[in-house]
Amino acid sequence: MTSIATAMHSTETAAARRVLVVGAAGRFAGLVPQALRDKGVTVRGLVRDAERSARALANGVDEVAVADLRSPETLAAALDGVDGVFYIGPAFAPDESQLGVGMVAAARRAGVRRFVFSSVIQPTDVSLANHASKIPVEQALFDSGLQFTVLQPANFYQNLLGGWARVVAEGVFAEPYPVDVPVARVDYRDVAEVAAMALTSDRLAYGCFELTGEAGLTRKQIAAMMSDALGHTIVAGEIDFEQWAARLPLDYTAAQWELLRRIQEHYAAHGLRANPLVLQAILGRPPRSMQAFLRELAASTRAAA
Secondary structure, eight states: OOOHHHHHHHTOOOOOSEEEEETTTSTTGGGHHHHHHTTTOEEEEEESSGGGHHHHHHTTOSEEEEOOTTOGGGHHHHHTTOOEEEEOOOTTOTTHHHHHHHHHHHHHHHTOOEEEEEOOSSTTOTTSHHHHTTHHHHHHHHTTOSEEEEEEEOEEGGGGGGGHHHHHHHSEEEESSOTTOOEEEEOHHHHHHHHHHHHHOSTTTTEEEEEOSEEEEOHHHHHHHHHHHHTSOOEEEEOOHHHHHHTSOOOOOHHHHHHHHHHHHHHHHHOBOOOTHHHHHHHTSOOOOHHHHHHHHHHHHHHHO
16 A cells, blocks of 8 residues: 555655746845845846846856747757746736746646746736736646646835835825725745745745735734835835826836726725734744835945935
């Protein structure tokens, strides 16, 4: 009789030793290479044009592959010799679902064993198109035969970076929804750490995990934390969407801006609640807090002054 231990062992997948990180030059996926290198993994960064190679290398990749998600024939070389993939789709792209499904198919053709998809918290909230667009990609993974892990993170702490200089200069932290609405957030470095775990062990195999560091903080609460970190008062404010969008360093199309507007309207109506227990259990420690993130950011600001 086959023992349970033997049966379990037979389903194990070898740890990924070379991982393709899609979007390695970006703000979020760019945090994944170092988490993988800390586990002894060779990291290949995928960028859409050679001009972004330097940024990917600065983020810690060992090698760079240039490929276009919209040209599947370019992905074969990028995936050659790779046994793991970390994938996050381009934000608010109208063909986001197709790109993700295509990446799963390309990984399968290339013989990749492990695939980690950075999805979104509550993807079944189909009132938000950028949430609903993740569902076909998750389904493609479920059907792929690959050892998958789906990460479903909340709003990223790192989204605050684009407006940080203005917050410091003007003393106001403004977003286009009411100041007392709670929104769950997570440090993407914690997400990157979980991704590295999933690519190098079987502990998170075939799981879908909602990840948040904070159950839901209002802008008033975050402004108070900013005040503490900076040593001077930061006021929570509310701003018109167009004014807010004009301040962001994002090169979006009109359709992408409209999707972002709908998210802010959704926050205004419902907020975003989540539970940090899953992330804490996976990490074996408390997730990084917003307070710690802001103190780190304030220290960097003072050092640069």
